[in-house]
Amino acid sequence: MNKTLVLEDILAQFQMVRKQTESICEPLLTEDYVPQPRAEVSPPKWHLAHSTWFFEQFVLVKYKADYQIYHKDYSYLFNSYYNNMGDRILKPNRGLMTRPTVDEVYDYRAYVNAEMSKLLDQTTNQEVIDIVKIGLNHEQQHQELLVYDIKYILGFQPTFPAYANRFIVKPNQAPEEWYSLEKGLYSIGASGSGFFYDNEAPEHKVYIQNCAIRNTLVTNREYLAFINAGGYKDFNLWHEEAWEYINENKINTPLYWHNKNGEWFNYTLGGLKSINLDAPVQHVSFYEAFAFAEWKGVRLPTEFEWEALSEKFNWGQLWEWTYSHYEPYPNFKKAHGALGEYNGKFMLNQNVLRGASVATAQNHSRKTYRNFFHASSRWIFSGIRLAKSL
Amino acid sequence: MNKTLVLEDILAQFQMVRKQTESICEPLLTEDYVPQPRAEVSPPKWHLAHSTWFFEQFVLVKYKADYQIYHKDYSYLFNSYYNNMGDRILKPNRGLMTRPTVDEVYDYRAYVNAEMSKLLDQTTNQEVIDIVKIGLNHEQQHQELLVYDIKYILGFQPTFPAYANRFIVKPNQAPEEWYSLEKGLYSIGASGSGFFYDNEAPEHKVYIQNCAIRNTLVTNREYLAFINAGGYKDFNLWHEEAWEYINENKINTPLYWHNKNGEWFNYTLGGLKSINLDAPVQHVSFYEAFAFAEWKGVRLPTEFEWEALSEKFNWGQLWEWTYSHYEPYPNFKKAHGALGEYNGKFMLNQNVLRGASVATAQNHSRKTYRNFFHASSRWIFSGIRLAKSL
Amino acid sequence: MNKTLVLEDILAQFQMVRKQTESICEPLLTEDYVPQPRAEVSPPKWHLAHSTWFFEQFVLVKYKADYQIYHKDYSYLFNSYYNNMGDRILKPNRGLMTRPTVDEVYDYRAYVNAEMSKLLDQTTNQEVIDIVKIGLNHEQQHQELLVYDIKYILGFQPTFPAYANRFIVKPNQAPEEWYSLEKGLYSIGASGSGFFYDNEAPEHKVYIQNCAIRNTLVTNREYLAFINAGGYKDFNLWHEEAWEYINENKINTPLYWHNKNGEWFNYTLGGLKSINLDAPVQHVSFYEAFAFAEWKGVRLPTEFEWEALSEKFNWGQLWEWTYSHYEPYPNFKKAHGALGEYNGKFMLNQNVLRGASVATAQNHSRKTYRNFFHASSRWIFSGIRLAKSL
């Protein structure tokens, strides 16, 4: 889980990652590839095409001699937020795009894969390899979003169809314990030759106070106690922004929870199920994670505490909300050109999540990884880890 | 065009109408059946299922002994606005429904068709026949909406795919003339034994003043002159509500018009084409129809003038906006139960359109037919006929 | 009540009408003149200034030699919807205007009154007299809106302050009766030399069917029975547009009704009072008027029925919703220039109200008068008269 992507054989890696994306989509029916139920949930078809466009635009067009663009409109259609790369279709309209069809998108993938394979088979250009590494990491991020978006699309079908028995979070197994950290200077962030994103660097010192972190994630059982104690109705537990949000959006449970005649169910990728009380609570916003911790009389960890303590507990089932807003590390340098848009432009009013989830690509996690989402996000695979000051 | 549905052989009629719906969808690819680009544009899949649900709900469930409901959720999923028939899915969410799939919906149609055929083959119950007639007229209305919605879905693809060379409006052929009507009492509305909707009855007298109507519809050439004369910028030509609407929505041409480097194109079901200046202008709102008439120094006809004069000119290419708000005729009686919701509840703040369009089902037009839409509607097959007082 | 404005002595009329506007504002405190609680409710200060601006802009500037504009910005500030007269402040922002102050606005009125008096004292120009007549009718319309707006501003104070014992609707006194009309051609609309608006003309024939109208307005007692019978929860009684509106806006009583511990109160200009069950129900939308009539098994009158029958019953307490959409009469001609904007541009998706209310200026009512508002309006002084077909 915690290893970095081994990139000696870039071509093999390329083929493996590309295949994995399609494997995630394998249980889908054609219609499931199309809709965009809310702005941040993209159609699976779009993910398949966009991650392909990335290689066409940033690798093939620039580095492969005599490369023939697959289709002149695709650059416009499958750009996401790379403002530097010209026009793009407005994000909320992705679900209206019925053409190209799913089959055509798979053809596009096959064409780009073939061209990329030819290129990678012979290239020794380190610049190409570096950008391909970014492209693969980019595609792995989209693999995870694919899982989120598929769950959302299927989970909002009135008929709750099952996807498959994949990406299921397991119950906590260890007994609850608290691990403590002694105050002092700690080294935070990534360095060295393994792959990491610009936002994980540079490695730098942070002074951390005495604190402790819990080894197990908060369970559905604990969270249900919070609900039953009126947690969603006590404004003292919530941030002002959170209180307005949950009231306006009538939120009073995690996403995908349903109460039928007093019994609790939640939609899982295996269909609608009775809630497993021993499993970690999933699909909570930062708002809810914070309010739960307030109610418990403890708090969420900062991302620095999390990283400094990360060797002491198991992680990787669910992304863990930290109280840290997503900011640049000291001496942060954003990459040049379009790739520079990738991380820096989101460093405002987002919260950092640490760890990884069952939907994270296999070589795509490390203790320095900084995931980030807006505090209101609930369709991500998020959970709650508690911390406290000592 | 102007004949009423011949219903002697109700089973043959049923089969013909049901087949025609599927024929309209024949050029679509699976993905095209799914999205709902705006609230009033329903997914083709939904039309196919909803028109089927109508027969299941109002005929088979009530009149066929031992009928087995095809799927318990479909009543909920494919109800439209029949509040009397229990829960329904919110209209703006139809485009999020990926299940049942297109194939499953066709299976549903086949099942209901088979059951209906068994029933109709042997029924002599006039009540059944009457409701089937309504169901077929209902399905014919959805056939027309299907054409509108397909055009909208494809017309908003950035790639402007062609549908087929069907439902194309032809250029005016007759020379322009004005036909006049002498003031007096005229009989308006439907009576007799042929099929008509409740909103067309009862037949009644209306006093009409001296007036005249133009034999030909307003052409793209004429409309372009209005655009070039600044028609969209002169608030004196527009209703207050219209002026706000076109400014807020940045409307300055009919729907589907595009200007590339000074040349005008419009999206047609045959793809993106140079505008045919001799063809009738299509896809205008009531707002635009009214403003154009103001600019010309004439006006739109009332629905009564239209009906009284309708034998004097050719109609049937495009629905024609009248200045009449959609109101009940004197002594109007709405039908009982769920079918009563059909027309009466829309009799507020809608405008009547008269005539028919190239997308209207073949036996589904008559001079007393009252179509109605909100004044802002532009995705319908609408055009402009001029009138004047004498 | 039903006399037309006697305009022999235009100067006396001018002074009387102008004084009446200020008399309406007399009970207000300075702060009450400022806010605009919703877009259609203008600040009293604005009414005072706008009705003054009308005379400055349309009379003094054009007809008085050497007239000195009072303040260069006022034309911009106090224009309403006269697009032809140049820039204007956006309607929803009127409540943000603290300058000019109330005193300054009264000074403006005094200045324009003095200048107008000089002009009218000596003019024999019929064009001037005609436009002054329009200005006075315009100001009388604003007098009525002033009453509505003052009631809204004070009625939404959490402390429900009283205004004065003026403009109070009295209980019905006559026993309930129905007056009938025999079918035939009736003459509708205004003609002759008395003042009337362009929208009341020309007089023309309308064929009306047998019908009857109730002599008394619907009472609070009757309306409460409708509420208690679940009228607001039965969608069969409502138009589609109405049903969406009342649900979205959580409407389940007339405006200004409050229930405290099971007892009903309503805000009146005399303060918060127990509801008088014998008084006519007030502050209902067209939506509500229609639904009530549906529930009673009768209907609202058309504006033509109302006018043809108007000599048979007393009216003038509350404006009466008709089922007629506001449309131009045959051969309607709108006035030239800015004054032409006055009526014609609203002839779309509004309903006609007939009669007058206790807030109507004394010489400002006649049986041909066509008031109009959007079907959702509730802050106007509206009531319900029932009709039926025979």
Next chain:
Amino acid sequence: MNKTLVLEDILAQFQMVRKQTESICEPLLTEDYVPQPRAEVSPPKWHLAHSTWFFEQFVLVKYKADYQIYHKDYSYLFNSYYNNMGDRILKPNRGLMTRPTVDEVYDYRAYVNAEMSKLLDQTTNQEVIDIVKIGLNHEQQHQELLVYDIKYILGFQPTFPAYANRFIVKPNQAPEEWYSLEKGLYSIGASGSGFFYDNEAPEHKVYIQNCAIRNTLVTNREYLAFINAGGYKDFNLWHEEAWEYINENKINTPLYWHNKNGEWFNYTLGGLKSINLDAPVQHVSFYEAFAFAEWKGVRLPTEFEWEALSEKFNWGQLWEWTYSHYEPYPNFKKAHGALGEYNGKFMLNQNVLRGASVATAQNHSRKTYRNFFHASSRWIFSGIRLAKSL
């Protein structure tokens, strides 16, 4: 500027602060006290009453024997966001409240002042003194908001009325220099017996990297160069959230800037003036401050860098945006009860501003003070200080 409030004589302090609030309002006319042009801009009348309510609710009701509440409704009317204190009027509706009037609010102040004076004249209860200190600091915060809100209300009058020659920012006088800090552990936050807010504590260590800060604030001249260089059109300079915000709200200058025929003006409390190019740029959002720094190739300071370097430069003219999101310090404890709502609930998606402004109350600034606003805020007295890593 940098001294803490001397509270030996609590009664004298009370009287001085209370008087200062009224002094700020002295140039206003009655009408100016009423409107609320946007949700975050409160009516001056409301500030006057709310800061009074604070003393009534938290001091007099609890600590003064036989205290008579001034008016039973005021607790409801003038509560702000203290959810713990019962119902409150919705924030966006404050501008609709015309009653109590301005005079009545001043009477309320006088009454509470008299009662408070009686209490403070004799109290030795430290609990009372502590809460009064909070109340005075609270009122001083509202004094600053009063200045912002008055400027907004007057600045959006089409006539740009002057307020007074107060609260005017002066041009930079020192030559531009950069002061550097050596990396290491620094002590951040407040401690000791002087007054400070809960969010400034506890004092704690922070490791800071080598960096430098500029002694002078960014001037209008520099900012104009950014505008002229197309800064508002280059998305590479902006956060994603910022780019959407400025485009949606059509922002392309600081607030209050106006361009007339190519010349730049800005609204100041002294009226509309030619922009003083040597004065610090004012009324910029965090979005704009960040984009400007990006364009300059430097960055904003963190709040820790700012505090550690604060003795090296002059501050106090304008609040200075830092790149630090507003988060609790390690071991932060929020106060009990309603006062605990004061700071903690805003610690999400807000940015810290450091320093003080010309509108800050005289004893209400210190280097540990943490002001905070949403990144989009522009009506506050904010400016830009630059920093860089070394």
